[in-house]
Amino acid sequence: MIKLDISIKDLIHIQKRLTFLVGAGSSKERPSCLTAGNEMKEAIIKFGCEQKYINDILQLENLRFEALVEIFQNHFDEELKIIDYYGNCDKPNLQHYFFAHMLKNGNYLMTTNFDCLIELALIYLGYPKEKIIPVITQGDFKKFSIPSVLYKRGEIPIYKLHGTPKNIISKEITRNSLIATIKSLGKNKRGISIFQIEPFKHEALKNLLLDRTLVVIGYSGLDDFDIIPSIKNLSIYDKIIWIKHKGNDNGKEIAYQIEQNDNFPNNDDYYI
Amino acid sequence: MMITIFENLLLSIKVLNKKIQVIKVEANTSRLIKELINFEVKIDPEDYGIDLHDYLRKNIKIPSNLKKKYFPHKIYLDLSEFKKALRLGKELYELAILSENMFYQWVSLNNQAIIFSNLDKNDQAIEYYIRAIEIADSIKDKMARATSLGSLATIYEIKGEYSKSLELYKTILDIDKKNDNKPGLVFDYHNLAILYYKWERYSLALNYSQKALEISEELGDIRKKAYILIDQGNILLKNKKFKVALKKYIEASKISENLSMWKVLVISYTSIGLYFHYLNDLYKAIEYYMKAIDIQKQKGFKSDMSSTYLNLGGIFEKIRDFNKALIYYNEALKIVKILGLEKGFTAEKIKEAISRISLQRINRDKLILSNF
Numbered sequence: 001m002i003k004l005d006i007s008i009k010d011l012i013h014i015q016k017r018l019t020f021l022v023g024a025g026s027s028k029e030r031p032s033c034l035t036a037g038n039e040m041k042e043a044i045i046k047f048g049c050e051q052k053y054i055n056d057i058l059q060l061e062n063l064r065f066e067a068l069v070e071i072f073q074n075h076f077d078e079e080l081k082i083i084d085y086y087g088n089c090d091k092p093n094l095q096h097y098f099f100a101h102m103l104k105n106g107n108y109l110m111t112t113n114f115d116c117l118i119e120l121a122l123i124y125l126g127y128p129k130e131k132i133i134p135v136i137t138q139g140d141f142k143k144f145s146i147p148s149v150l151y152k153r154g155e156i157p158i159y160k161l162h163g164t165p166k167n168i169i170s171k172e173i174t175r176n177s178l179i180a181t182i183k184s185l186g187k188n189k190r191g192i193s194i195f196q197i198e199p200f201k202h203e204a205l206k207n208l209l210l211d212r213t214l215v216v217i218g219y220s221g222l223d224d225f226d227i228i229p230s231i232k233n234l235s236i237y238d239k240i241i242w243i244k245h246k247g248n249d250n251g252k253e254i255a256y257q258i259e260q261n262d263n264f265p266n267n268d269d270y271y272i
Numbered sequence: 273m274m275i276t277i278f279e280n281l282l283l284s285i286k287v288l289n290k291k292i293q294v295i296k297v298e299a300n301t302s303r304l305i306k307e308l309i310n311f312e313v314k315i316d317p318e319d320y321g322i323d324l325h326d327y328l329r330k331n332i333k334i335p336s337n338l339k340k341k342y343f344p345h346k347i348y349l350d351l352s353e354f355k356k357a358l359r360l361g362k363e364l365y366e367l368a369i370l371s372e373n374m375f376y377q378w379v380s381l382n383n384q385a386i387i388f389s390n391l392d393k394n395d396q397a398i399e400y401y402i403r404a405i406e407i408a409d410s411i412k413d414k415m416a417r418a419t420s421l422g423s424l425a426t427i428y429e430i431k432g433e434y435s436k437s438l439e440l441y442k443t444i445l446d447i448d449k450k451n452d453n454k455p456g457l458v459f460d461y462h463n464l465a466i467l468y469y470k471w472e473r474y475s476l477a478l479n480y481s482q483k484a485l486e487i488s489e490e491l492g493d494i495r496k497k498a499y500i501l502i503d504q505g506n507i508l509l510k511n512k513k514f515k516v517a518l519k520k521y522i523e524a525s526k527i528s529e530n531l532s533m534w535k536v537l538v539i540s541y542t543s544i545g546l547y548f549h550y551l552n553d554l555y556k557a558i559e560y561y562m563k564a565i566d567i568q569k570q571k572g573f574k575s576d577m578s579s580t581y582l583n584l585g586g587i588f589e590k591i592r593d594f595n596k597a598l599i600y601y602n603e604a605l606k607i608v609k610i611l612g613l614e615k616g617f618t619a620e621k622i623k624e625a626i627s628r629i630s631l632q633r634i635n636r637d638k639l640i641l642s643n644f
């Protein structure tokens with residue numbers, strides 16, 4: 001790894017074609033205060049398991065969030081009301097405003113978050129509501145698979161890769177699509193497998209990444225089954241800048257360039 | 273320097289996509305964003321103060337004791353933690369008896385049967401499936417009955433009791449035909465194809481496999497199609513139609529790669545590996561087995577990993593690279609031990625191979641010594 005003598009401000013501002021991939025970490029900051037996957041996982045386990053098994057289940061390393069949510073949905077919460085916990089939040093934080101600003105500047109964005117806080121930030125920044133296009137359902141992904149076409153019309157698409165219970169712009173209830181996605185994620189993620197982005201999302205994903213700089217933020221990438229494998233396998237973007245959150249960075253970020261000859265560890269434990 | 277899983281992920285992006293510039297930035301994201309924002313923002317001073325635990329209690333029906341027992345049982349089962357799942361399955365059954373809940377009695381018996389079959393205890397699995405079917409019949413739950421019947425048929429098939437298995441599959445096929453249950457028919461025909469394949473009645477196997485394939489295409493069920501293609505490849509291989517078989521495996525691997533069906537992709541690669549193994553193109557076989565093992569490692573598919581290691585060990589044994597063969601056989605043994613299957617059929621096969629290799633090494637050493 002080579003340490004780069006460059007600030008993220010320079011890195012981001014000199015790039016003209018950015019695509020953001022936004023994860024749950026971005027909605028943790030106040031006032032949104034939404035819990036990320038691990039805390040939700042813990043809450044579900046505590047709610048659904050007999051007391052004496054809670055600790056053991058919590059320690060299962062292979063238990064994936066989506067797999068857990070799928071079992072939970074099948075037996076406790078058919079309509080996935082649990083996701084409304086995210087959908088009901090109406091308090092965007094600074095990060096959401098930043099993303100909204102970047103979207104207004106013509107950059108692209110996709111998110112696995114269930115909340116609608118980026119849409120709200122755009123509205124609060126005065127962007128016309130009718131020009132905001134949350135892309136959630138199969139129909140949406142087919143209709144809005146080319147972001148550049150939307151931008152030409154002054155519309156801003158927000159690609160919600162894992163869905164959301166409701167399209168807060170059109171008011172369409174999109175719960176079924178969310179349930180289908182969770183089911184598809186759960187099916188192949190029983191601790192063993194991982195992800196699979198639904199085929200109808202492939203075209204949009206390709207158009208979001210082609211010849212662009214991908215900026216990953218709020219995302220550990222370690223508990224992801226669908227997006228990261230797709231990103232790993234798609235060789236169509238120019239650059240990836242992955243911002244890894246650090247509690248205390250002494251007021252200055254550090255950037256490293258990963259080199260091809262950096263050694264992989266031999267120990268199997270390091271496989272993801 | 274210690275490389276973390278995160279860095280390993282970035283490294284793998286770089287290795288897979290050499291032209292892509294990969295940059296890792298370590299930063300306090302909140303601080304960083306504050307610096308990047310060059311416009312005024314009015315942030316709501318009040319937090320979204322909903323406690324998640326409270327939210328769950330208020331919005332989701334509090335689960336019954338049966339469900340609270342079932343939930344960890346199902347988690348263990350899905351994660352192949354069979355011993356724990358079995359213990360909880362028994363507790364679930366006792367609780368279901370106490371609560372006079374027939375559905376959960378069926379669930380626990382059916383799931384215990386699944387566990388027994390995974391632990392290679394097929395006789396116990398049969399006993400539990402039969403009990404599960406009796407309960408499903410008593411509550412007239414057709415879905416439950418069909419589920420247990422299908423699984424029971426599979427166990428008979430594993431045991432080589434093909435006539436019993438055929439009878440059960442045909443019962444389910446009749447039910448699905450009557451109900452015009454097309455997704456069910458895909459499964460039924462596919463199951464029959466596998467059964468006839470094992471029974472070495474390859475033309476019948478191919479016939480049913482084709483029926484399954486056609487309906488899966490009609491339904492647009494691409495995922496199922498990938499499974500059927502692999503089995504069709506196996507049947508064609510037995511008919512010595514090598515090129516067509518390879519085509520089927522490759523088509524299956526493409527589908528599974530596109531749909532990120534990692535387990536199926538592993539099976540496809542393993543099948544291609546076996547294909548080359550069969551044709552004695554051993555280095556090509558190694559290439560595909562290695563592809564399979566890479567995915568198995570990345571995704572933690574432990575239960576299938578032992579067979580792949582076993583295959584690799586077999587090839588290295590064949591090319592008389594005993595050191596490598598032993599490494600892979602030992603890896604396979606390590607996995608079956610982790611899975612608690614050290615007394616199963618696969619473990620026996622691995623142990624046999626290890627002692628065979630050890631003997632061959634001793635003989636080779638003796639030969640070297642005698643040459644001195």
